[in-house]
Amino acid sequence: xxxxxxxxxxxxxxxxxxxxxxxxxxxxxxxxxxxxxxxxxxxxxxxxxxxxxxxxxxxxxxxxxxxxxxxxxxxxxxxxxxxxxxxxxxxxxxxxxxxxxxxxxxxxxxxxxxxxxxxxxxxxxxxxxxxxxxxxxxxxxxxxxxxxxxxxxxxxxxxxxxxxxxxxxxxxxxxxxxxxxxxxxxxxxxxxxxxxxxxxxxxxxxxxxxxxxxxxxxxxxx
Amino acid sequence: xxxxxxxxxxxxxxxxxxxxxxxxxxxxxxxxxxxxxxxxxxxxxxxxxxxxxxxxxxxxxxxxxxxxxxxxxxxxxxxxxxxxxxxxxxxxxxxxxxxxxxxxxxxxxxxxxx
Numbered sequence: 001x002x003x004x005x006x007x008x009x010x011x012x013x014x015x016x017x018x019x020x021x022x023x024x025x026x027x028x029x030x031x032x033x034x035x036x037x038x039x040x041x042x043x044x045x046x047x048x049x050x051x052x053x054x055x056x057x058x059x060x061x062x063x064x065x066x067x068x069x070x071x072x073x074x075x076x077x078x079x080x081x082x083x084x085x086x087x088x089x090x091x092x093x094x095x096x097x098x099x100x101x102x103x104x105x106x107x108x109x110x111x112x113x114x115x116x117x118x119x120x121x122x123x124x125x126x127x128x129x130x131x132x133x134x135x136x137x138x139x140x141x142x143x144x145x146x147x148x149x150x151x152x153x154x155x156x157x158x159x160x161x162x163x164x165x166x167x168x169x170x171x172x173x174x175x176x177x178x179x180x181x182x183x184x185x186x187x188x189x190x191x192x193x194x195x196x197x198x199x200x201x202x203x204x205x206x207x208x209x210x211x212x213x214x215x216x217x218x219x220x221x222x
Numbered sequence: 223x224x225x226x227x228x229x230x231x232x233x234x235x236x237x238x239x240x241x242x243x244x245x246x247x248x249x250x251x252x253x254x255x256x257x258x259x260x261x262x263x264x265x266x267x268x269x270x271x272x273x274x275x276x277x278x279x280x281x282x283x284x285x286x287x288x289x290x291x292x293x294x295x296x297x298x299x300x301x302x303x304x305x306x307x308x309x310x311x312x313x314x315x316x317x318x319x320x321x322x323x324x325x326x327x328x329x330x331x332x333x334x335x336x
Contacts, residue, residue, distance in 0.1 A: 035288035093295040
């Protein structure tokens with residue numbers, strides 16, 4: 001079952017990685033922004049998987065904090081790394097788009113600032129786990145909950161505050177020719193995210209086996 | 223796990239090979255903006271508050287080419303994912319090697335158990 005899931009994700013990612021650029025290049029040009037709007041097709045899916053990573057990390061952290069679940073902790077650290085990875089993608093592709101569309105690389109706009117904050121919280125999560133010493137995993141799990149709480153704020157920020165960032169309704173109002181490339185990119189990047197998550201979880205499982213083996217050797221020597 | 227990684231990376235390379243030239247060709251199809259006028263337009267008159275009236279001559283077409291920016295943005299995502307996937311595969315390999323090494327040392331010592 002697990003192999004079927006992994007194989008289907010690999011097929012979707014592989015087909016999507018080849019097919020999405022073709023669909024994106026064939027999509028009609030947006031009337032106001034022109035060619036630069038094509039960044040939208042991978043900027044938005046990257047943001048979506050960044051949010052997904054933050055929620056998975058928070059879910060895993062809750063399982064670890066309240067039930068002591070090691071599986072939850074492994075899911076949390078793997079998702080946190082992917083949140084940071086796709087956060088980098090969002091925070092680089094966004095300003096590149098902004099440079100052309102707004103004439104500035106960065107604006108201290110609420111959407112942009114809260115997105116940066118989310119990324120920084122998950123960087124802090126990884127630093128806390130790596131350098132925090134004993135008890136760092138619990139501290140990091142707490143941080144993950146704060147990070148996930150930022151996600152709804154990022155989403156609704158464009159509706160509450162005045163902002164130059166496009167509104168969330170832009171996806172619903174996409175033209176007919178733009179919908180297929182957008183959803184193809186969405187599917188591709190989600191499949192890519194799930195594959196990378198599985199790769200990263202495999203690393204955590206291998207580490208857990210190594211720790212168990214070290215403990216078993218120590219027990220045996222005693 | 224390695225075959226998954228291989229599939230992923232080969233599709234990324236293929237997509238990059240296909241996507242780059244197509245995007246560049248598409249960018250070349252974009253109609254250029256209006257040519258710059260040979261003589262500079264006279265400066266628009268300012269009102270009493272210092273604001274200038276907007277007119278069409280201010281729109282001189284694209285000053286920053288979009289195609290390289292789109293390619294860079296696309297390349298960033300590709301590079302980030304590829305570097306991360308390689309990094310995780312390397313880290314996993316290191317842990318697997320350490321585990322195998324530990325196992326063989328235990329077996330050599332005649333311990334039997336892990």
